Amino acid sequence: MRLTELTEEALTxxxxxxxIFDRSFFYNGGKADIIMVLGSRKGCKHxxxxxxxxxRAGGAPLLLFCGGKVQDTPLGHxxxxxxxxxxxxxxxxxxxxxxxxxxxxxxEENFAFARKxxxxxxxxxxxxxxVTAHYHMRRALLMAERGLQGYNIIPAAALSxxxxxxxWKLTERSRAKAREEALKLRWYAEQGRIDDMEV
Numbered sequence: 795m796r797l798t799e800l801t802e803e804a805l806t807x808x809x810x811x812x813x814i815f816d817r818s819f820f821y822n823g824g825k826a827d828i829i830m831v832l833g834s835r836k837g838c839k840h841x842x843x844x845x846x847x848x849x850r851a852g853g854a855p856l857l858l859f860c861g862g863k864v865q866d867t868p869l870g871h872x873x874x875x876x877x878x879x880x881x882x883x884x885x886x887x888x889x890x891x892x893x894x895x896x897x898x899x900x901x902e903e904n905f906a907f908a909r910k911x912x913x914x915x916x917x918x919x920x921x922x923x924x925v926t927a928h929y930h931m932r933r934a935l936l937m938a939e940r941g942l943q944g945y946n947i948i949p950a951a952a953l954s955x956x957x958x959x960x961x962w963k964l965t966e967r968s969r970a971k972a973r974e975e976a977l978k979l980r981w982y983a984e985q986g987r988i989d990d991m992e993v
């Protein structure tokens with residue numbers, strides 16, 4: 795079965811575990827030129843701490859915070875990248891190692907606008923550690939195959955809330971979120987925005 799053939803009835807727990815919560819999405823210790831953090835309303839709460847930990851461990855010398863969408867974040871009503879900068883400040887990450895992408899409103903735009911920044915400011919960049927929520931990583935990687943073609947992407951899934959590999963089955967809300975993400979993959983594949991893949 796391929797993504798475009800996915801039905802709600804076919805979404806078993808086993809399939810969701812494999813498709814959405816693949817354990818290989820966790821950071822493997824690889825080194826890169828930059829750590830890219832995708833935008834999210836709660837990116838400052840979950841994704842930035844994960845990126846900061848990788849940065850402190852020497853995973854990459856620079857960080858790129860993506861997301862211009864203005865919304866209610868845990869730190870107030872502001873653009874995603876601003877909330878992430880404030881979270882990084884609180885974690886002691888120096889501002890001079892952070893680049894910001896300030897226009898994107900979607901994951902696809904995260905990659906499109908980030909690519910322009912990388913090409914202009916870091917033309918030597920080839921390896922990227924990608925930080926996003928675990929449940930979002932499959933879709934992000936499939937989008938990166940197009941939006942960041944030519945770059946080597948190292949996934950670094952951040953744990954966020956209860957929708958995690960170990961917690962998604964425990965509440966109906968998390969189950970619904972995981973199923974919704976799987977069906978989003980089907981929709982994106984149907985629209986031709988990601989490659990169809992065998993599931």
